[in-house]
Amino acid sequence: xxxxxxxxAMGGYARFVWPSIGFAVAVLVWNLWSARRHHARALLRARxxxxxxxxxxx
Amino acid sequence: MWTxxxxxxxxxxxxxxxxxxxPWFLALAAAMIGYGLIDGLVFAPPxxxxxxxxxxxxxxxxxxxxxxxxxxxxAVAGAIALIWRIKVGFAVAAAAAPIGASFTLAALVTGSxxxxxxxxxxxxxxxxxxxxxILLFLYFGVISLRKAFEDPARGDRAAALLGVVGVINVPIVxxxxxxxxxxxxxxxxxxFGKPTMPGSMLxxxxxxxxxxxxxxxxxxxxxxxxxxxxxxxxxxWVREALAP
Numbered sequence: 001x002x003x004x005x006x007x008x009a010m011g012g013y014a015r016f017v018w019p020s021i022g023f024a025v026a027v028l029v030w031n032l033w034s035a036r037r038h039h040a041r042a043l044l045r046a047r048x049x050x051x052x053x054x055x056x057x058x
Numbered sequence: 059m060w061t062x063x064x065x066x067x068x069x070x071x072x073x074x075x076x077x078x079x080x081p082w083f084l085a086l087a088a089a090m091i092g093y094g095l096i097d098g099l100v101f102a103p104p105x106x107x108x109x110x111x112x113x114x115x116x117x118x119x120x121x122x123x124x125x126x127x128x129x130x131x132x133a134v135a136g137a138i139a140l141i142w143r144i145k146v147g148f149a150v151a152a153a154a155a156p157i158g159a160s161f162t163l164a165a166l167v168t169g170s171x172x173x174x175x176x177x178x179x180x181x182x183x184x185x186x187x188x189x190x191x192i193l194l195f196l197y198f199g200v201i202s203l204r205k206a207f208e209d210p211a212r213g214d215r216a217a218a219l220l221g222v223v224g225v226i227n228v229p230i231v232x233x234x235x236x237x238x239x240x241x242x243x244x245x246x247x248x249x250f251g252k253p254t255m256p257g258s259m260l261x262x263x264x265x266x267x268x269x270x271x272x273x274x275x276x277x278x279x280x281x282x283x284x285x286x287x288x289x290x291x292x293x294x295w296v297r298e299a300l301a302p
Contacts, residue, residue, distance in 0.1 A: 013109060
């Protein structure tokens with residue numbers, strides 16, 4: 001186990017390890033956000049289409 | 059004979075199944091990635107040669123693995139859609155492409171950050187790195203080609219075809235370290251061999267690999283719902299589902 005004080009230093013490799021972890025986490029977060037937004041936008045378009053179809057009927 | 063297959067791939071069935079599966083996949087992913095990161099970054103011992111820099115493996119290897127897995131998923135889905143004319147196949151391929159592209163970029167960036175202290179350079183035109191970069195361009199090609207046509211059906215077919223042709227690059231990426239002289243290290247987890255790392259380093263890596271796979275499953279389900287909804291918004295089942 002890494003000693004607590006040395007944890008952030010990562011044995012002198014902190015400037016390589018932490019940006020890697022940060023970028024990987026950012027990619028995970030972007031994927032979640034992007035997938036949610038993609039579905040929300042599709043839902044909005046589908047609702048608009050359904051509303052237009054209903055107004056055309058009436 | 060194939061009725062069950064077509065029923066399974068019906069858009070309303072896929073839309074509902076994806077909604078049910080996504081939270082389970084994401085919950086499993088959160089648990090495994092959480093464990094893998096904590097165990098890998100805090101408890102795993104430093105490597106005897108690479109020191110703590112080796113910890114980049116816990117995000118680099120799963121990203122690289124997922125870049126290949128997502129491409130294979132995209133190509134297989136595209137092939138199924140082209141051969142059996144199953145529209146959901148195009149939706150799966152379209153949903154997998156941006157996820158795969160993002161993890162390919164992650165593999166390249168984290169690999170580059172790992173390469174600097176180990177090889178003395180951020181980038182080398184090494185077979186593994188070059189073939190992974192080609193994989194990223196293939197993803198960009200598939201995504202762009204889908205949007206390049208006015209008729210979405212033609213865009214789907216063209217993108218699926220490029221995806222299927224480009225799958226040849228997947229074994230090239232995987233075996234590049236054995237086929238050519240490479241700066242890149244060999245496989246950490248060989249299919250028929252003993253792992254080259256001790257259990258204290260291996261378990262968090264396996265957890266990260268499984269966690270990334272579950273994450274891919276969850277995000278694919280979420281994106282797939284959007285794709286299915288977009289393609290089927292004129293369909294009766296969508297109107298009925300959205301009726302006030």
